[in-house]
Amino acid sequence: MVVDLKYRSKGVRRKLLDEAVAWAKENEASGIIINSGNRQERYFAHMFYKKMGYDEKSIRFAKSLV
Secondary structure, three states: OOOOHHHOOOOHHHHHHHHHHHHHHHOOOOOOOOOOOOOHHHHHHHHHHHHOOOOOOOOOOOOOOO
8 A cells, every 4th residue: 555645644544544444344354464565665654554553573585586
């Protein structure tokens, strides 16, 4: 989920996440997992997810073959 710069800090991320949670509950999901790359430019996104009550749970590994 990426919100265009001109719409950031206007509650769009929170509304999108709230809608995703509502949909998941309506469909009897037991939880939500968000994947977000471990890169410096994702720092504020990670802080937002933590603020919304999500816990940091894992590390992703990748290897380029080219």
